[in-house]
Amino acid sequence: MPRFSLRGIAVLYLLAVLLGPLAMVFYRAFERGAHPLWTSLTDPNTIHAFKLTLEITAIAVPINTVFGIVCALAIVRRRFPGAGIVNAIVDLPLALSPVVVGLMLFLLYGRTGWFGSFFQDHGIQILFATPAMVIATIFVSLPFVAREVVPTLRELGDEQEQAAHTLGASGWQTFWRVTLPSIRWAVVYGVVLTTARCLGEYGAVAVVSGHIEGKTETATLRVQDYYENFNQSGSYGIAIVLAAISVIVLLAMTLLRPKEGS
Amino acid sequence: MPMNKARKLTLLAAGVAALATAAAATAGPNLSLVAYSTPKTVLAKIILAWQQTPDGKDVSFNQSYGASTDQARAVGQGLKADVVFLSTGDDVNLLVDDGLVDSKWNRQSYDGIAADTVVVFAVRNGNPKHIKGWADLVKPGVQVVTPNPFSSGSAKWNVLAAYGAERRLGKTDKQATAYVQKLFTHVVSQDTSGRNATNTFLSGKGDVLITYESEAFASRQAGQDIQYVIPRQSMLIELPIAVLKSSANKDVANRFVRFVKSDTAQDLFGRYGFRPVSKKIAAKYADKFPSRPGIFKVDDKIIGGWRNADKVWFDPNKGRMVKIEQAVGGPSSG
Amino acid sequence: MTTFLSVVVLLPIAALVWTSGKHGRHEFWAVVSAPEAVAALKLTLGAAVIVSALNAVLGTVTAWVLVRDDFAGKSLMNAVIDLPFALPTIVGGLTLLALYGPSSPLGVDIAFTRTAIVLALMFETLPFVVRTVQPVLLELDLESEEAARSLGAGEARVVRSIVLPNILPGILSGVALAFARAVGEIGSIVLISGNVPFKTEVAAVFVFNHIQSGDQNGASAVAVVMLLISFLLLLVIGGLRYLTTRHERHA
Numbered sequence: 001m002p003r004f005s006l007r008g009i010a011v012l013y014l015l016a017v018l019l020g021p022l023a024m025v026f027y028r029a030f031e032r033g034a035h036p037l038w039t040s041l042t043d044p045n046t047i048h049a050f051k052l053t054l055e056i057t058a059i060a061v062p063i064n065t066v067f068g069i070v071c072a073l074a075i076v077r078r079r080f081p082g083a084g085i086v087n088a089i090v091d092l093p094l095a096l097s098p099v100v101v102g103l104m105l106f107l108l109y110g111r112t113g114w115f116g117s118f119f120q121d122h123g124i125q126i127l128f129a130t131p132a133m134v135i136a137t138i139f140v141s142l143p144f145v146a147r148e149v150v151p152t153l154r155e156l157g158d159e160q161e162q163a164a165h166t167l168g169a170s171g172w173q174t175f176w177r178v179t180l181p182s183i184r185w186a187v188v189y190g191v192v193l194t195t196a197r198c199l200g201e202y203g204a205v206a207v208v209s210g211h212i213e214g215k216t217e218t219a220t221l222r223v224q225d226y227y228e229n230f231n232q233s234g235s236y237g238i239a240i241v242l243a244a245i246s247v248i249v250l251l252a253m254t255l256l257r258p259k260e261g262s
Numbered sequence: 263m264p265m266n267k268a269r270k271l272t273l274l275a276a277g278v279a280a281l282a283t284a285a286a287a288t289a290g291p292n293l294s295l296v297a298y299s300t301p302k303t304v305l306a307k308i309i310l311a312w313q314q315t316p317d318g319k320d321v322s323f324n325q326s327y328g329a330s331t332d333q334a335r336a337v338g339q340g341l342k343a344d345v346v347f348l349s350t351g352d353d354v355n356l357l358v359d360d361g362l363v364d365s366k367w368n369r370q371s372y373d374g375i376a377a378d379t380v381v382v383f384a385v386r387n388g389n390p391k392h393i394k395g396w397a398d399l400v401k402p403g404v405q406v407v408t409p410n411p412f413s414s415g416s417a418k419w420n421v422l423a424a425y426g427a428e429r430r431l432g433k434t435d436k437q438a439t440a441y442v443q444k445l446f447t448h449v450v451s452q453d454t455s456g457r458n459a460t461n462t463f464l465s466g467k468g469d470v471l472i473t474y475e476s477e478a479f480a481s482r483q484a485g486q487d488i489q490y491v492i493p494r495q496s497m498l499i500e501l502p503i504a505v506l507k508s509s510a511n512k513d514v515a516n517r518f519v520r521f522v523k524s525d526t527a528q529d530l531f532g533r534y535g536f537r538p539v540s541k542k543i544a545a546k547y548a549d550k551f552p553s554r555p556g557i558f559k560v561d562d563k564i565i566g567g568w569r570n571a572d573k574v575w576f577d578p579n580k581g582r583m584v585k586i587e588q589a590v591g592g593p594s595s596g
Numbered sequence: 597m598t599t600f601l602s603v604v605v606l607l608p609i610a611a612l613v614w615t616s617g618k619h620g621r622h623e624f625w626a627v628v629s630a631p632e633a634v635a636a637l638k639l640t641l642g643a644a645v646i647v648s649a650l651n652a653v654l655g656t657v658t659a660w661v662l663v664r665d666d667f668a669g670k671s672l673m674n675a676v677i678d679l680p681f682a683l684p685t686i687v688g689g690l691t692l693l694a695l696y697g698p699s700s701p702l703g704v705d706i707a708f709t710r711t712a713i714v715l716a717l718m719f720e721t722l723p724f725v726v727r728t729v730q731p732v733l734l735e736l737d738l739e740s741e742e743a744a745r746s747l748g749a750g751e752a753r754v755v756r757s758i759v760l761p762n763i764l765p766g767i768l769s770g771v772a773l774a775f776a777r778a779v780g781e782i783g784s785i786v787l788i789s790g791n792v793p794f795k796t797e798v799a800a801v802f803v804f805n806h807i808q809s810g811d812q813n814g815a816s817a818v819a820v821v822m823l824l825i826s827f828l829l830l831l832v833i834g835g836l837r838y839l840t841t842r843h844e845r846h847a
Contacts, residue, residue, distance in 0.1 A: 010654075017718050022691050092605060100823060104608030212294070
C-alpha cells in the first residue's frame with residue numbers, strides 16, 4: 001500500500017506542477033488559430049529577438065567555458081589560500097537574484113554610475129544596449145562549467161598529469177592531451193547547462209535592456225511584450241519554441257548526466 | 263595559456279564590436295522613439311504612414327514602450343532617444359531638468375502636444391455595479407484598479423482628475439484631497455504602467471479601471487469584453503511629444519514630430535481612439551468622442567499646471583501621494 | 597582568471613555594497629525598514645520557507661519513488677524533473693498561467709494571489725531536492741535496512757532511524773538551493789502574481805520597480821539584504837558539502 005500511494009503522490013505532483021501546465025501552453029498557443037501564431041512568430045522584431053538571444057548565448061557560452069575550466073583547474077590543482085573563497089564566488093551567481101545582477105550593472109554603467117560618464121564621453125553605450133545584456137548573461141551563467149568540472153577533476157587525481165610532466169610534456173601539452181580529454185564529458189554537460197541558462201535568462205536583461213523592439217529585446221523579453229499587448233498567440237507561441245529548445249537541452253542533459261553513485 | 267586566452271577574448275570583443283557597427287551602418291537615418299506604455303498600435307501606423315512620405319523614406323525606427331515616468335528616468339540614465347512621446351508634461355519636465363529636453367518644448371505647435379484623450383472608467387460589460395461618476399467609485403465594496411502614480415503617467419492623470427472633479431463640484435482643497443485618499447482605500451492593484459493596469463483589470467481583478475479613453479478603446483478593438491464610461495467631471499489628458507537636445511538626427515526628428523501633428527497623423531489618431539489636437543480633424547470625429555461639460559485641463563486654476571501639481575502631489579518625499587499611500591498601505595515609490 | 601572574476605563578479609558586488617552604504621548606516625536602515633520594503637521581504641521569505649518545506653517532503657518522496665520503485669514511464673519521469681532547469685523562467689510563469697490563470701479549464705484562477713507565487717516557486721525549485729537526494733539514496737547500503745527489518749522493525753521505523761539520517765544532508769542541501777532560488781526568483785512570478793505592493797510584491801519585483809523609478813538607494817538596500825541571504829545560503833551549502841565529503845577525503 002505505501003509503495004503505490006507514494007508513487008501516486010509523486011506522479012500527481014509532477015502532473016499538477018509540470019506536465020499539466022506544459023500541455024496547456026501548447027493548447028493556448030494554437031487556441032486562436034495557426035495564422036496569428038505564424039504571424040507573431042515571423043514578425044521581424046520576433047525574429048530579431050531570437051537572433052539576439054542566440055548572439056548573446058554564442059558570446060557568453062565560450063567565455064564561461066574557458067573561464068570555467070581555468071577556474072576549476074585553479075581550485076582543484078593549486079592549493080592556494082583563498083581557493084575556498086574563489087569557489088564561493090564562482091557559486092554566487094547560482095544563489096543571487098538576476099534582478100540584483102541588473103541593478104549592479106546600473107550602478108556601474110548608468111549615467112550616474114561608477115563608469116557611466118567614462119563610457120558616455122567615449123560614445124560607448126553599455127546600458128540599454130547589447131553590451132550590458134551580454135555582461136549580465138555572462139554573470140548569471142558563470143558557475144555551470146566550473147561546478148561540473150571541479151568534482152570530476154577531484155575524482156581523477158593528478159597522477160596522469162604528473163606522469164606526463166615527468167615524461168617532458170609542457171603545461172599546455174599536458175592540458176590539451178591529458179587533462180582536457182579526461183574532463184570532456186563534464187565540460188560538455190556544463191556547456192549544456194550554461195547554454196540553457198543563457199537562452200532562458202530574463203530578470204537581469206529585463207532590468208538593463210530598455211525594451212527597445214527589434215534591438216534589445218531577447219526572446220524571453222518578447223514573450224512578456226506580446227503578453228502585455230494582448231497577443232496570446234504570440235506570447236505562447238514563443239513559449240513553445242523556447243520549450244521545444246528546452247526539451248532538446250533536457251535530452252542532452254539526460255544522456256550526458258554524470259553517472260552518480262556508480 | 264593565459265596569452266592564448268587573452269588573444270581569444272580580444273578577438274571575441276572585436277567580433278562583437280564589428281557586429282554592432284555593421285548593424286548600425288544601415289542605409290538612412292535611424293530614430294529612437296521612447297514612448298509610454300499604451301500607444302504602440304497607433305504609433306506603428308503613424309510611422310508607417312510617414313515612411314511613405316519623402317521626409318520619412320529610408321528612416322528606420324527603434325521603439326521602446328513602458329510606464330511613462332520609468333521611461334523618462336531610463337532616458338535620463340542613458341536610454342538612447344531622439345523623440346519621446348510620454349503621457350504627461352510632468353515626465354517631459356523630468357528630462358528638461360536633466361538637461362535633455364529644451365525648456366521651451368511646450369511652446370511648439372499645439373503646446374507640444376501630439377494628441378489628447380480623457381480620463382474614463384472602464385467597467386465590465388453591462389456595467390453591473392452601475393458606475394457613472396466619481397461618487398460611485400467610493401461606494402462600499404467597489405474595487406478600483408489604477409496604476410502606481412510614481413511610475414505611471416496614467417496614474418498621475420487619474421489622481422489629478424479625481425481631485426479636480428471634486429473641486430469642480432464645489433469641494434474645498436482639503437475635502438477634495440480627502441476624497442482622493444478615500445478612493446485609494448478602494449484600490450486593489452497598483453501596477454507600474456497603464457498597460458499593466460489594463461491587463462490586471464482584463465484578467466478579472468477589480469470592478470472599475472481608471473484609464474485613458476484611448477486605452478479603453480484599444481482594448482475593445484482588441485476584442486476585450488469591456489465598456490467604458492466618461493464621467494461628467496473628467497480631465498483632458500494631453501500627450502506630449504518632444505525632441506531630445508542630444509539627438510544626432512534633430513532635423514529628421516523634428517520633421518517626424520511635425521508629421522505627427524499633420525492631418526494624416528491626426529486622422530490616424532482619431533481612428534485609433536485618440537482625440538486629435540487638430541481642430542479640423544477633431545470635428546470629423548466629434549461623434550466618436552463626446553464632450554463633457556465638466557472636462558478640465560491641467561493648466562486650469564484648480565490644478566495649476568504640471569510644475570505645481572508635481573510639487574504638491576508627486577514629490578517623492580513630501581508629495582500628498584506619499585502621505586496617502588502610506589496611510590492606505592500602498593507603494594511609496596514606483 | 598582572477599582579473600576575470602574580479603571584473604565580472606567582485607566589482608559589481610562592490611558597487612552594490614558601496615551604494616547601499618553610501619549615505620550611512622541610519623539611512624540604510626531607514627530605507628530597508630520602510631513599510632513596502634519590509635512587506636516585500638516578509639512575503640519573499642515566507643514564501644521561500646513554505647516552498648522549501650514542501651520541497652523537502654515532495655522532493656524526497658519523488659526521489660524515493662525514482663530510486664526504490666519501478667514502473668512504466670519511470671525514466672520519462674526522471675528526465676522530466678530537470679525541465680525547470682532547462683525552461684526559461686518567464687515561460688514557466690506562462691505555463692502556470694495557462695492552466696491555473698484566467699479562463700483556466702479547471703475553473704480556478706489563482707492569478708494575482710499569493711498562491712500563484714508559491715505555485716511559481718514550486719515549479720522553479722522542483723528539481724533541487726530530488727536531484728540532491730537521488731544520488732544519496734542510490735549509494736545507500738541496503739544491508740542495514742534489511743538487518744533492521746529482520747530484527748522486526750516496522751517499515752516506518754526503518755525509514756525513520758536508518759534511511760532518514762543518511763539522506764538528511766542531501767535533503768538539507770536541496771532545501772538550501774531551493775530557498776536561495778526562491779528568494780531571488782522573478783521571471784516566473786512577474787506575469788502571474790500581479791506584483792501588488794504589500795500584497796503580492798516579492799523582494800525581486802520591489803528591487804526591479806525601484807530601479808525603474810530611479811530609486812537606486814531603495815533598490816540597493818533591499819538588494820544588499822538579498823545578497824546577504826544568498827551568501828549565507830552558500831555557506832550552508834558549502835558546509836554541508838564539506839561535511840558529506842569529509843569521510844571521502846579521509847578515506
